[in-house]
C-alpha cells in the first residue's frame with residue numbers, strides 16, 4: 001500500500017513543520033479533529049500539561065500508538081497528525097482502516113520534554129527506561145491506557161540519530177524497526193512473530209520508496225523499556241525509528257515515510273493481508289551499523305597544520321533549541337583515517353578546492369581551533 005504524492009499533499013497537516021514541536025503546536029490540530037475523533041486528557045505531565053488521547057475507528061482490531069515519549073523526537077508526531085488527515089479525509093483505504101481497526105493514539109506522551117526539547121521528562125527520567133518502576137506520571141498514563149484499551153498491537157514511535165547506516169552499506173537508515181524481545185533468550189513468541197510479520201509488510205512497501213534505506217535494531221532484552229514490557233505481556237509491539245534522509249535535517253521527507261509506514265501497517269492489519277508475511281522476511285532486513293557522521297572533511301591537513309596528510313575530520317551536529325527553532329551545531333567528533341565511516345556531507349579541506357568553499361573552510365577552522 002502506497003499513498004500517492006498528490007494524496008499525501010492533500011492530507012498532510014500543514015500546521016507543523018521541522019524538528020521542534022510542543023503541545024501548543026499540536027493541540028490545535030487535535031482540537032480540529034476532536035468533533036470527529038474523541039479527544040481526552042488521560043493524565044498530566046510533571047509540569048501539569050495534559051497527555052492527550054484520540055480514539056478513531058470502530059473495528060475489532062485495537063491498535064495503541066504513542067509518539068514523542070522522548071520529547072526531542074518529533075518526526076513521528078508529525079506523521080501521526082498526517083495520519084489523522086488521511087483517516088479524516090475518507091477514501092477507500094481510510095474507510096477500511098476505520099472499519100476494521102480501533103486506534104488509540106497518544107500523540108505526545110512527554111509534553112514537558114517536547115517543550116524543553118529534551119529526551120527525558122521534567123524529572124530527568126527517560127520514560128523508555130521506566131516501564132517497570134512506573135515512577136513518572138507519563139509512564140503511568142501510558143500504562144493505564146494500555147490496561148484499559150487492551151491493544152492487539154502497539155506502535156512505539158521514536159526518532160533515531162543520524163549515525164545509522166543499513167547493514168554494511170553506505171545508505172542511511174532512514175527508517176528502522178524492531179520487534180523487541182520478550183525475554184532474555186529472545187524467543188520468537190507468537191506475539192513477537194506477529195510484530196515481525198507486520199514489520200515485514202511495512203518494509204516491503206517502504207522498499208519501493210527508499211530502496212536499501214530500512215534497517216533493523218538489535219534485539220537485546222531490557223524489561224525497563226516499554227516495548228519489551230508490552231511484548232513480554234504478549235502484545236505484539238513494533239518500535240518505529242525515524243532517521244535521516246539525505247539533506248533532510250527538518251525530517252519532512254522522513255515524516256512522509258513514517259506516515260506511509262503507519263498507513264501500510266494499519267491497512268495490513270485491517271485487511272486480510274497480514275497472513276502473507278513471514279518472520280524470515282523480517283530477519284532479512286539488515287541490522288543497523290553506526291558508521292555515519294554528519295560531515296567528513298577530507299584533506300584536513302590543509303586547514304589544520306598539525307594534521308597529517310591522510311587525516312580526515314568527522315563532525316557531528318548537536319541540536320540546540322533557540323526560540324521555536326532547532327539549530328544544528330557542528331561539534332568535532334573524531335579525527336583519524338575514518339576508513340569505515342560514511343558522511344552525509346563531505347567537504348574538501350584542500351586549498352585547491354572550489355572558491356565557494358573558502359568561507360566554509362574559515363568557519364571550520366574556527367570550529368576546530
Ligand SMILES: [Zn+2]
Nearest residue numbers: 070073158159
Ligand atoms: Zn526515542
